Amino acid sequence: MEIAGRMLAAFQAKHPKLADGIVSSVRALKKLEKEAMGAKHVLSANKEANFRVESLYEDTDFSQQVRRETVEEWCAQIFAAFSAPIEKALRNANVTLGDVDTVEMIGGGWRIPRVQALLSEYLQAQRPQGAPALNLSQHVNGDEAMATGAAFFGANSSTSFRTKKIFFTDSTPHAYTLELAPLNASQPHEEGWATTVEIFPAGSKLRAKKAVKVTVGFDLKAVILENGNPIVRWELAGIHDAVVGKYVNLSTPLVSIKLDLDSSGVVQMSSATAIFDENVTVEELVAPARAAGNASGNASGNASGDAAGDAAAEDGDAAGAAAEASGEAEDAANASSSTNASSPSKVVKTKIKKRKVLIPVVEMFDGVSPRPLSEDECRLAAERRGLMDAGDAEVRKIDAARNALEAFIYESRDKLNDDDHCQQVSTEDERSKISEALMAMEDWLYEDEAREANASALEGKLGSLQDLVIPIRRRAWELEQRPSLPELIDKVKAYVNQTLAYVEANMTWVDAKERDGVANLTANFVEWFGNVSAQQAQLELTQEPAYTAQGVKERLHRMQSEAQRLTKIRKIDFDYSKYGDQSGGYGGYGKGYDDPRMRAYYEAMMRNYTQNGTNGSDWWRNFGNYSGFGGSGFGGWNNSDYMRSFYEHAARNFSDSANASGEEGGAGESAGAEPGDGAGGAAGGSGAGKSEL
Template sequence: MRVLARPHSLVLLFNSLLLAILLLATPPASASVIGIDYGADWFKVSIVKPGVPLDIVLNVESKRKTAAVVLIRDGVRQFSSDAVALSTRFPQDTYASLKNLLGKLYPDPLAAEYRKTFMNTMIEDPVRHTASFTHDDDHTYSVEELVGMQLAHAKAQAEAYGAEVVTGAVITVPPYFNQFERRAILDAAELANLRVLLLLNEETAVALNYAMARTFSGPQHHVFYDMGAASTVASLVKFHSIQVPSGKKNTTVLELEVIAVGSDPSLGGHTVDVRLQHLMAAQFAKGPGKDLGVDVFEDSRAMAKLLKEANRVKQILSANQETFASVEGLLLEKDFKMKITRATLEDIIKDLLPRVPGPVTTVLEEAGLKVADIDSLVLVGGGVRIPSIQAVLKDLVGESKLAQNVNGDEAAVLGAGFRAAGISKQFRVREIRIKDINELPVEVVYESEPKETGKARTFHTTLFTEKTVLGAKKLMNFKRESDFQFDLVYKTGDKSPILTATVSGLTAAMEKLKEQSAAPPKVKILIELSESGVISIGDAHVLFEVDQAGKNPSLKDTVLNFFGATKKDAEKPLFLQIEDGVNETKADDSKTKEGSASNETEAANSTASGDATKKLVVEKVKLNVTIAWKTVVPLSSEKKSDIKKAFATMDAADRLRRSHDEARNTLEAFVYSFKEFLYDDDVEIVATEADREAAKEKLDETSDWLYEDGDQAPADELQKRLKALQKLHAPIKRRRTELRGRPDAIAALEKSIATARVAPEAPLHSEKELNDALELVHNAEAWLLRTQAEQAALAATAEPVLRLADIADRQSAIEAEVGRLVARKRKPVPKKKPAAKPKTSATPSASQTTDPVKSDKPQATPPPAAETEGHAREEL
């Protein structure tokens, strides 16, 4: 019999499916995941690793948060407090509050405000038209690059803290971030080689942290109000239980559902800082700086110092009624000092207070709720610490509903870390379902098929509303017969275009299958709004109903038969069978929809009742979709590659700098300690004057070299000089240690010798064991007497012959031997069995009848001599 081979394509298909199943069955390797709360002023990192619960990462300064600042000078980067400390000296090289600039064009109002506040050089990118920075003649940095440096630093902190490679991260973003801003932070993470598991809205992360350790007896509504450094956001969240399938039965899990979001992107703590900065600058201009001839507002260093002081003053006035602002050498060696009261602070921000309740009012109106319907208003962020802002919110909802029962600084980062653990599938965490929403509605704009007469019509179809749940998929249906374009644009605001998609391959498919097509083709394109809130264009196909009568089965028919599909299944678009839960949207006007419906019905009828020789099947042809990003263009692949190479170079420079700094600091510290060491009284005893003078001369030479050439010297040169000093220092230190420790060491050895002379009991040890122990003691005693005499004959500056290590060795040997003998246990003495009672008879014996004295106690019998001796020894 002839064996028919399976088609090669089916074998490949089967192998691919088998490989996919095996990959899914392979358990993942253990690794750590992190959450990053990236803010305008600070960023915080949480970590989850096997065997370690959710924890906050401590930076190199053992702090729980890190300043979101990077300073670049001479090709070397500084982060965190190091960057902050140098920022007032080099404000033009310092980049802070970059979160406000992600995905922003140069003319954007927030970018314009940034240029007024900070003294670095912002320019307009000639290609992307975004905000960028000219650092020097050779370097221009995009915002994504600078943020990427900080994210890479955050990742490095987590890996150092957790001692494990980080494989993924959840990063928090404001819910009002649009496509451009979200793609910008994703690009920044890619530059940092940080795999993003999810972009999580900040207030959703806070709500998740709120729910982690709580139970809810019934549905509850809470508003999370977050005033950070850059913006203010309020999210109305509903907590309730739902039933979800779990095997053969359902289980109850908690669901976190975001109902509405309100925001004020320009209201935040940084606005307060800037107003305090300007208040102090104006006061300085009137006072100490009046006759300097220099405008303090135009001096970048002075304004940087005032902005730093303004933030400190704001924090103090949140808890105190008054404080003093003080900056030494603010401008031209003139100091500045000013008393600022809480009343003054409240006066300069009084025009901002009416904006404070806005986000809360927005979410209540959108949800159709009243203040009485919410369970609490949870306060988050540093801005809500200002008393006047708290007072406004208290008036809005009442004191009883104002809640501060979450850690406002760390709630978001802990929620992000918890979500990262849940996504990774490597950790067992409490299941909490999240239903977050899209805040910015998006629509599809396209033109109808060109006709011979008349002008093409433009159609607008809503794709995602402001209530669309993140993770939604839409399957768009287009009635087209030639290649076409469509746009995705924002439906509100300035209606910024997001992208233009060009669909090609349709014209060629029509030319090939037009004669066989029994009905107009259907173009289906999948558009997804991911759980990160990012829009992407998926697969695009055109479906034809064609007559295959008399033709050999197509490859698709063969595949369907292989998997047991029916003819009815074959007539369904395979694309729709794959995508579960996809909402299908027809991108046509009502007239076109009606025509489409009638055509589909006619085609179906013709298939059912037509000529028996006809065989209509659905042919699916894949189309090409080319994306052209609009408004804010993401970084190109080539640009990202160049930036990553530059990052690698800077990373190497950073490692060299850290190695140099560590070596320099170690050498400098050793120079100071060695100088102090030489003035010790005991050092004058154990070191000759020539030795001390040689050491002092070498120390002075090294100290001068450090301050002249040390900053530029390589690390190995610094380490070489350190070893040279250690070579001088070591013998002197060793002799001093011997001198100081010798009396106590001798006394300890003599005590051990005296203790060992009390011989253990002979019956427990052999004579040889006792003699060996006594010999060890005698030898140690003789050695001690001999070496003491030799040591006494030596000068204190000579190398000692009676060394602490030798004394300790002999003492340890004696104590070990004596301990071994003493620890030997005595064999237990067996208990004596009670004597058997004599048998008695009915008739007493003669002895019994003649015994004049009767006693109830048994008569004592003297033990044998050996037993008596042993008994006495046991008592002793």
């Protein structure tokens, strides 16, 4: 902004007549800001830069040479304040430059040579005497480092992401203090009672915990101060009720308040508990100290024995006899004591039992500014955010429409003025009319009406220009593409003819109708293209073309696709020999029942065949005894009128076939059998069945 302001002043000094107008031109000011950003980047690598803006204002160009030393003088006040954030960061971290090992350069200004020089000088001057020099490191992407680090820190703090662990613990720059005071003045308490506790000083690590304990018998009011300003108030009601109620006979409770500094730097009260001490008497069974009694007895016995021995040595036998008698008496006493100590004894003791009462915590924000939003306020804020998002989407849509309109104006102007094809397919009047419309639309873009226009209005403006320009650009495109069509047509026709010849010679299974269809498609295209080419030759270039290059390419593509389809038709060979001879062999088994695999199949079928609980052999064995047809069995069935007429029909129509195959075989016998002979008919039928099988 400093460079842009200096360049604005230079333009005003150079063009006094435009000095007042350029200040109100948003477009001109934006151009200055954009060029100033580019000049800053250039000066970071070079000592000089040419600040140039074409048509800055009122079609007036602006250009001026800028040196790096000059820009550094302009920004001297900004550079002088560079050390303030470094010192603040060191204070918050509670460290000095002597504790720093490395320095990493990040941020948008780290490429500026003056910033690097000032930082190096500052680090060298502030380091302790004899400490190694700190070099400015550039190991990460300075433009993205802060955003990347914040993203990783947020992901590590969340339970929904699994990313690389970043061992970083943030600290709070604020100091938090807890103030406690009586909530209800009517409850008994010491006059003027109040206490203040610093819970989290500045620089405390996030997720820290703190417990505050006070001995009171009344309800409390707790206030959290952030840097001396109240931010939240809690009411701890229920302490006095417990003191005068259930625990009236107990001493004043100890109130424990637990506070957390969460990962977002917000102080939360996790719990509040009143703890009462109650004296409780309990009876305990005490086991006898068996080892101690034995040791005592032994020591006593040994001492008595030693004393008796001494007396015996001095006084003679009489004293020795007395000592022996005394020793026997002690043994008897120890035996009695050992018998009584074998059972545990009861001891009454007094213990202190903790009675805990959970105190409800009510969070209040009365008199706190700024305060958190209530539920209704959060809902309204969400609604406002939705409206703002919709507004932002509309703004993006408007910007896109404005950019599209502006780009179309510049592109169309270049095409009409510089493109030869556009000039050939348009008249001078058409180009003049379109140029005027483009100029008027460009001027409109910088008016207040255009800045306040919505996306629909901008799209409508674009559509009106397209109605004028698109026909000319379309004719120019067709004029440019038309010369390349004959070569493309020849290639496709040659491919189709070669494919048809190959299919006819090598793919005889392809039906002739398929080949004729592709050939007719080619002939129709040749005829169509000849007609439209003749029509196009009679038209002026400024008229709409008789055909389009896209239409020709679509027809050629269809011809090529149909020719390719012929080459993909497969030949279907149907070899009947693999299905066996007349005697069977379905599925490639051509030897019928003689084939081992077919024989195994039939045998397995007969083994597994079941009919009403019987196997296949039982069923065929009882076949002749079946009495389902009038109770006469199959023998009676053969004697029926129906079967008699069948035999007569077979004898008449199949006699020639039987004679041709010889006199042998059951078929001849069956045909010559007397219809009235039931047994013979059955036998003949059986013989015929065998012959057919």
